[in-house]
Amino acid sequence: MYSEIVMDHFTNPRNVGEISDADAVGQVGNPKCGDIMKMYFKIQDNIIVDVKFKTFGCGSAIASSSMATEMVKGKTVEEALELSNYEVAKELDGLPPAKMHCSLLAEQAIKSAIFDYAKKNNLYYKELEGFDPDAEEDHHSHDEE
Amino acid sequence: MYSEIVMDHFTNPRNVGEISDADAVGQVGNPKCGDIMKMYFKIQDNIIVDVKFKTFGCGSAIASSSMATEMVKGKTVEEALELSNYEVAKELDGLPPAKMHCSLLAEQAIKSAIFDYAKKNNLYYKELEGFDPDAEEDHHSHDEE
Amino acid sequence: MKVYLDYSATTPVKPEVFNAMTPYLRDYYGNPSSLHSYGRENKKAIDTARDQIAQTLKAKPEEIFFTGGGSEADNWAIKGTAEALKNKGRHIITTSIEHHAVLHTCQHLEKQGYEVTYLPVNEEGIISVEELKSHLREDTILITIMYANNEIGTIQPIQEIAAIAKEHKVLFHTDAVQAYGHLEINTQDLPVDMISISAHKLYGPKGVGALYIRKGTRIHNLIHGGAQERKKRAGTENIAGIVGFGKAAELAYGQLTEHVNHLTELRDYLLEGIQQKIPYTRLNGHRQKRLPNNVNVSFEFIEGESMLLSLDMVGIAASSGSACTSGSLDPSHVLLSLGLSHEMAHGSLRLTLGDQNTKEEIDYVLEQLPPIVQRLRDMSPLYEN
Amino acid sequence: MKVYLDYSATTPVKPEVFNAMTPYLRDYYGNPSSLHSYGRENKKAIDTARDQIAQTLKAKPEEIFFTGGGSEADNWAIKGTAEALKNKGRHIITTSIEHHAVLHTCQHLEKQGYEVTYLPVNEEGIISVEELKSHLREDTILITIMYANNEIGTIQPIQEIAAIAKEHKVLFHTDAVQAYGHLEINTQDLPVDMISISAHKLYGPKGVGALYIRKGTRIHNLIHGGAQERKKRAGTENIAGIVGFGKAAELAYGQLTEHVNHLTELRDYLLEGIQQKIPYTRLNGHRQKRLPNNVNVSFEFIEGESMLLSLDMVGIAASSGSACTSGSLDPSHVLLSLGLSHEMAHGSLRLTLGDQNTKEEIDYVLEQLPPIVQRLRDMSPLYEN
């Protein structure tokens, strides 16, 4: 069901944990549909120098968090904002269709953390326009016909 | 499905044929439900001395005809009138429930022949009261629930 | 000698099919809906079978839905669309010679307030396309016409029927239970919306079938419950059965031409032999537009069951009317629809051929059958020598 | 080590069952509806299986109707009686913890104009008999309440429910798919009108089940067509499956006490081990009134799928929620009905035991499970050390 890369990131997730003096903290998800993702960034000179995450969710949510943190580490804030869940899923060598939304959670967690960073530092990012970190998105809409 | 006796009477039916100078001829059944039975009696001194039959019908109709002719041969007309299809079926070592009506056909064929005999000879038999040799009975009512 | 000539009732399971099935009865036992590895094996097996069947119909795998047999597929297609479209209309067109799985379902819907037109057939068992057209109405929601008949083997003008349905934007379902495995059915050329098929008619196991549902077709479920079959047909999958069905379909369509040639040759040999040797015989159905394995004849003056019994005693298995209706004693509705009298309908014999039959077997039948017919005629009050 | 602990999802086929089935896949291939000898063998086999199952339920053979599985049996019981009695009333009572085969069928009927009462359950998953009584109405036509739950193993007070139904002259159907093979079900003592059962839950094949219908019960067909199953369920019979079902039933009830004792012992050992070794654990369902093979626990702060994946990687097959619902990502409706929060419902693990399990296997699970739970908790934003 899952690719080898997914299973590797699930089994040995990178960057699990918290950053106590994080510059940015974001949490997304909704326990109602079973998935919560929390991300911590350390940002220096507009560069994400450290990332940690904690995830309550399925295997692909854990793997997506792990992969996404790896992908944004060392990037500028702007570059991190551009990361889409498709890229995360691609790096994971694909996710089952029903599991694509788990990678979206990772994209959203990153945005949420940067939203926090912008708020704290009075910064403006075009990409975050309209972004609502508390939106209760239903990640679990079924493709019922 | 059928007992050995049924199969024996089906394979080697007794008394198949016609009697050209029969004293009594009866025919019952309805091509609509697929079964026609014709019986010929030779009657002397109120005794059935010879019987023949022809049947268009299923295996159990043929076996019932064969058995019934054997059973009435040598009987008085009154005794023959008393023969019930249950007795025929019993002598055949039983018939499947859905096939009981085939033995009824034999009973009716005998009654029909005696009806003919009574008419020709102006005789009266209590047992034949209400008997209608042309009744279109539906032998095939299903035990649908 | 034992000769099985009742392949349209059911076929033996091919050894290759049996071998494909056994691991799924013996070794792999997970539930395909489960996440763990036990389940995954089974899920893969179902996917493979779905692909195999899709290929034979030139369909997409996601258009194949497994069922518990051909009857369930027929019931589902008809009730499921009738229910889904009931606000659009309640008129259904079918024929008078459908299998009971279609006929009784339609009759059931009539009791629920639907109207059903039962198209008649001509003497050879074929409907008139013009007549079909003339019965189309504003509120017609479904045409369900069988591909090939199970009793007389007649093949309907499916391509034309499908074109009419498409032109009038009416859903078209065909019961192809008998056609599948004998005829090419190409859903890319044939604008049909639903097709019923069943494994045990093409050397697969009993109790498994499928409904092809063209993408986008609106249909309600017949069996509600778990999320199996993309939420359209609930119930833990009959995996071994499904694997066997897939294998059987692959085999059947892998050697279709040889299969059909073999059957056609035997069929014609058998039919001509019967007609030559037994007077007062009528061929039921169309001489050319018929399944390659079907011979159906009526012998005047005699009745079917006694013929079957006599044949059985010399080792020949055949049927009179369809196997499914033989629990009943009524003459076949199909034969009556052809215009046969009740006696003629009762005197019908269906001999349906299969892979295993040989010319020697047919010779045996041609040797055994005439005296049986003669013996029963001699006993019949309808027969005058 | 490989440990299968998902017996409630499905069981392996017992070798004796497999051996009983194979002749009907390989050697006997007639259609049981046929008159000839090929068909008769199969007819006899079906009769035997029907007897075997009737005996386990102390029912009459003619009260057993074979279906394509438990889901079909549930759909049939509910839709078939709803339709037959629609002029009497349109109110149905069920529970909020039924299997989807019942729940989705009831929801479907709601769209057709029926009214359904979904009885709540208490924290331990048991309905209140008083509450059931209070919902009975003049127009109540059916009570359908499962015998034992598939997720949490809870056993309902079926005897009392049946008595109430009888007293109020309302039909009573019970989904006994999980109970059958684990509990004595005696239709002579229990005034139940319909019982759904399925072969693959008691070491029989997948894709075959049965509906017990007490003599005299009015019910419409779900699958119309041929005259099979005394005209109540059309379709050529899945003979091998039916034979396997009969054999499996006979075996299960022939050794019920040993079976249940073995399971109960292992279950208690497993449950107590888990509770001892893993803090923040909740037992779901009733401690005593539960199936002998069911352990269902929720581990706070973690989610089910990642637990199943981790277990699968060390060879342990389990489930979270029911197998049939795992295609969906919603938390189990059963656990939510118990009053669990969404997080707790997500963190549930179902371990269901079977014949083949040993104490060594349970020890292995008790060794593997705690670090898995701990690792996931360490990753969870909800967990504070």
Ligand SMILES: Cc1ncc(COP(=O)(O)O)c(C=O)c1O
């Ligand atoms: C309680 C219950 N009812 C019904 C079913 C459905 O049975 P089947 O999978 O045989 O259709 C199941 C199992 O899946 C079940 O556990």
Ligand SMILES: Cc1ncc(COP(=O)(O)O)c(C=O)c1O
């Ligand atoms: C034309 C046709 N439709 C439907 C069916 C029913 O299929 P099944 O027996 O698999 O339910 C049959 C065979 O019995 C058939 O010949």
Ligand code: FES
């Ligand atoms: S995170 Fe919701 S299922 Fe993957």
Ligand code: FES
């Ligand atoms: S005579 Fe009618 S079926 Fe036997």
